[in-house]
Amino acid sequence: MTQYQKPLPEPSSLTQPFWDGVKQHKLLVQKCSSCSKLRHTPKPLCPHCLSQEFTWAPLSGQGQLYSYTVMHRSPAPSFDGDLPYVVALVELKEGIRMISNLVHCPLDKVRVGMPVKVVYEDVTKEASIFKFAPA
Amino acid sequence: MKDLLKKAAIVGIYQTAQTRAFGRRSSEMFIEVVKGVLDDAGMSVKEVDGLIGPNPLATEGEARGFPSTAFSEFFGTHIRYTQQTPAGTQTGSMGVLHAVEAVAAGLAQAVIVPNVGGREGPGVVGRDEWESPYGLPRVAYYGMMARKHMAEYGTTSAQLARVAVIARKHAALNPAAVMHSRGPITVEDVLDSRMIYDPLHLLDCCIVNEGAGAVLVTTAERARSLKHKPVHVLGLAESFAIMDLYNVPSLTATDGRGTGQDAFAMAGVSHADIDVAQISDHFTINPIIELEDLGFCKKGDGGPYVESGVLELGGKMPMNTNGGYLSHSHSGGPGIYDIIELVRQLRGEAGARQVRNASVGLFHGVGGMFNSAHTAILARE
Numbered sequence: 290m291t292q293y294q295k296p297l298p299e300p301s302s303l304t305q306p307f308w309d310g311v312k313q314h315k316l317l318v319q320k321c322s323s324c325s326k327l328r329h330t331p332k333p334l335c336p337h338c339l340s341q342e343f344t345w346a347p348l349s350g351q352g353q354l355y356s357y358t359v360m361h362r363s364p365a366p367s368f369d370g371d372l373p374y375v376v377a378l379v380e381l382k383e384g385i386r387m388i389s390n391l392v393h394c395p396l397d398k399v400r401v402g403m404p405v406k407v408v409y410e411d412v413t414k415e416a417s418i419f420k421f422a423p424a
Numbered sequence: 425m426k427d428l429l430k431k432a433a434i435v436g437i438y439q440t441a442q443t444r445a446f447g448r449r450s451s452e453m454f455i456e457v458v459k460g461v462l463d464d465a466g467m468s469v470k471e472v473d474g475l476i477g478p479n480p481l482a483t484e485g486e487a488r489g490f491p492s493t494a495f496s497e498f499f500g501t502h503i504r505y506t507q508q509t510p511a512g513t514q515t516g517s518m519g520v521l522h523a524v525e526a527v528a529a530g531l532a533q534a535v536i537v538p539n540v541g542g543r544e545g546p547g548v549v550g551r552d553e554w555e556s557p558y559g560l561p562r563v564a565y566y567g568m569m570a571r572k573h574m575a576e577y578g579t580t581s582a583q584l585a586r587v588a589v590i591a592r593k594h595a596a597l598n599p600a601a602v603m604h605s606r607g608p609i610t611v612e613d614v615l616d617s618r619m620i621y622d623p624l625h626l627l628d629c630c631i632v633n634e635g636a637g638a639v640l641v642t643t644a645e646r647a648r649s650l651k652h653k654p655v656h657v658l659g660l661a662e663s664f665a666i667m668d669l670y671n672v673p674s675l676t677a678t679d680g681r682g683t684g685q686d687a688f689a690m691a692g693v694s695h696a697d698i699d700v701a702q703i704s705d706h707f708t709i710n711p712i713i714e715l716e717d718l719g720f721c722k723k724g725d726g727g728p729y730v731e732s733g734v735l736e737l738g739g740k741m742p743m744n745t746n747g748g749y750l751s752h753s754h755s756g757g758p759g760i761y762d763i764i765e766l767v768r769q770l771r772g773e774a775g776a777r778q779v780r781n782a783s784v785g786l787f788h789g790v791g792g793m794f795n796s797a798h799t800a801i802l803a804r805e
Contacts, residue, residue: 295557376559389558
């Protein structure tokens with residue numbers, strides 16, 4: 290197997306639990322312990338009530354394609370082989386949006402609003418990333 | 425506030441040659457724009473007591489941490505007022521507005537706002553852990569904005585292309601524009617250019633180039649005895665609300681709704697009063713969204729609006745008469761060139777691209793991925 294060349298997430302102490310979740314094939318986001326609102330990407334305090342207390346809550350992994358772009362020019366040589374590929378902004382059922390790739394979908398079938406679900410790729414022994422596929 | 429702002433005036437503008445050949449030292453361009461803007465105004469550097477912006481001459485030793493002190497030493501003046509205005513491509517233009525505020529408030533007599541930019545542009549991989557694993561350079565967000573606008577409002581690729589066509593038409597009349605010698609383009613040319621971030625083609629994207637510019641602001645009183653008719657800022661507003669695009673209420677609307685309203689209200693002018701506009705055009709989708717947010721057309725109608733002819737020379741409110749970021753220059757913080765162009769138009773110095781009797785101009789810029797927005801309304805005295 291050839292080595293995985295693409296950039297891997299370099300989590301901070303704040304974001305480590307998110308990526309640990311992905312490793313276990315879970316999408317975890319911060320849930321404010323005070324006002325119960327979900328937030329992503331991880332932040333040290335809740336923008337709604339300024340509480341610094343939170344727990345990690347799992348998301349359904351179900352959502353819709355909020356918008357997307359088809360990349361015809363890659364930002365780094367490690368992505369050249371994937372061109373053209375879809376960068377997706379997914380809106381999960383819980384209202385959280387995430388940047389990812391849409392995979393397992395022919396380009397002519399990609400539509401704003403299409404239902405999608407999370408899929409996981411264990412790209413190295415240590416690291417996993419999440420992507421989305423048609424639901 | 426308007427009366428207060430009128431105590432300051434933009435009296436000097438200067439830009440270096442904008443070029444796709446990279447290689448000039450930023451320090452060399454910096455010296456050129458400082459001297460150039462003083463000469464344009466007819467002021468001595470001894471009068472300059474304010475600096476807003478970088479100082480590429482201060483790169484070594486202790487000077488690195490004290491760019492304004494180093495400016496005093498290098499140019500033989502005495503800086504007593506300084507600040508930084510980090511706002512991506514809008515750093516320089518925002519600096520000009522802050523210079524106006526500082527001079528109007530009496531904190532400085534003459535503030536210089538230099539802006540120097542070398543190679544920087546699309547294609548850099550996102551360094552962020554949320555983006556780089558997915559092969560997303562941050563600028564590709566604009567592809568997602570364009571796609572969303574198309575899905576929500578039926579905007580077409582031909583309408584996006586029209587923005588590039590207008591920019592090039594104007595650049596063809598501006599010898600200073602990087603794409604001047606390439607001549608006009610058609611909608612078909614844009615649609616036939618290679619796809620970059622679908623639905624954005626190559627010609628839907630701004631150019632990548634080198635260059636520098638500067639603006640000089642002083643008191644209205646001092647302005648009366650200088651070379652050119654002063655230009656005043658009548659209204660301004662800025663906004664820094666959005667960092668993560670994951671969290672925005674909409675991908676097709678920006679903070680420009682608020683800054684536009686506030687700037688118009690402060691200036692006491694209406695949309696119909698605007699003779700010429702500079703609207704930041706990093707990608708062709710941007711002016712479409714920005715013009716909607718500013719209220720020049722209804723939300724969603726930006727596509728038909730850019731096709732209406734209003735925005736071209738000869739139309740009611742020509743936009744980006746220098747050629748914009750798409751065809752004039754996108755070096756460093758290109759918002760500075762928007763201010764420079766409006767001042768040229770308001771002075772009546774825009775040559776073949778002069779808007780007849782231009783007396784009120786509007787500038788609107790977004791920085792980053794809609795991470796900042798600011799609007800200013802300028803007028804000749």
